[in-house]
Amino acid sequence: MATKLSELLFGAFPDLRYQPTAKRVRADFEGSPVVDTQEALLVWEPKRVTPVYAVREKDLLVRLRRPEAEGGSTEEHPFAWSTSGQTGLDPRTGFRRHTAPGEELDVVGSAFTAAHAAFRPSDPDLEGYVVLDFKAFHWLEDQEEIIGHPRDPFHRVDVRATLRRVEVMLDGVKLADTVGAQLLYETMLPVRYYIPPEDVRLDLLEASPRRTVCPYKGEARYWSLPGSERGKNIAWAYDSRFIDAQQIHGLVCFFDERADVAVDGELQPHPITPWS
Template sequence: MPDYPQTLVPENHIEPVPRRIRATLGGKVVLDTTGAIYVWEWSPYPQYYIPLVDIDSSVLVDEAHESKLRRGTARRYGLEVDGIVRPGVVHVYTEDSLEGLAHMVRINWSAVDSWFEEDEEVFVHPRSPYARVDALRSTRTVRVELDGVVLAESSSPIMVFETGLPTRYYFNRTEVNFEHLEPTDTVTSCPYKGMTSEYWSIVVGDKTHTDLAWCYDFPTRQLLPIAGLVAFYNEKVDVFIDGVEQARPVTHFFKPEK
């Protein structure tokens, strides 16, 4: 379940990436560049395009195939590292492509094991330079309920404000009623917060509400205030702030109920 903000940037907008970008496959660095560009293939977030000269040529497998894609003609390659083969995951753009894309390379995000901005790993997709995530302390009282059962209450929550998403409320574990939380094996990743360490379903009476609470034990540096805290999808629970019930937001995480 990818987690992403809905920041709208025009499709095909291009701008330089001011950071060193690397990717690894099978323990080998397959690209290392300070010349990457962002390309917004759709509005919420960009993709990296990498100069061909900054990709290790020894890992590229020419598949001798060219395609007319939305942004121009691209020659298709695979990746191969020590017996690990990823066919058809690399496209090298040619001269008839959008301005700025000639000799730039798009690699499928999941084709490699890991991506790095400078020395920090990036998950799911590149971070948009126009998205922001802030974790702020608050003394407002926040209470979470479901079907009349109090799941968490705090007068010192951490509030996470993420561009394009509803505010999330993070609670100390001592403020959470774990009697109604059941651990699951779910793991999700976010380019701005990192990888979750725990997920819980909520059990109220004889009904189980799947994967409505989560925790980041080791969030990204910018979100360290939420380390070890528990949050809930406010799309599916009732949130009260200083006693006032909040409207449930509508997001891409859940399909509308019929």
């Protein structure tokens, strides 16, 4: 019997997962070295959709200790992947919300302490490794800065040009109309329609202070539709830091979880995602 690969991946979703990476991985805290290794692992705790780095304790350039303080609670952001009801933890859920057994640790350097920024899993396959809080440190793979979270080797982004007519409406207002969209296909996510700014009614939108980062596409700035609750931070565009995302640099995309998108006159369904 044939196996659908996405079902195979989701079948492991409740488990602690890891994958070795051949890349040289380094981290620092405001310039103070934390780790330098070529034996890092990518680790996904149960119900996590994005990986973090695990490194051998022997490769750490700092020391670990048991936490001196309890620390605050970690807000959880669950989400449903599909109508089947399978749930996971949105990446906004903090590092300290661990879903596998293990021990929390502080990371202590000569000039800093990163409280609760390490986790030693109680798993024989990860013996000798500690998982580090990505957001606590600045990261490099070889000579390239990594933002957001480590790139997932099983996650792919492809961009394809289309001549199909793409229209975007919200609350009865047409916000975009183009035959020059770029279609972005991303593993486990719905197709996104990136539209040239000259085909977007930017005069109807208001720049937002919101900024987010994506390890595959860069840093995004946002726009909102004034007077619309559904229109808050409804559209975004990425900067040009990553050359492998250059087909969408400066193009505008809309959350079709909330906006109405028609392709060649056919209204598309609203997808179910962490941004629904």
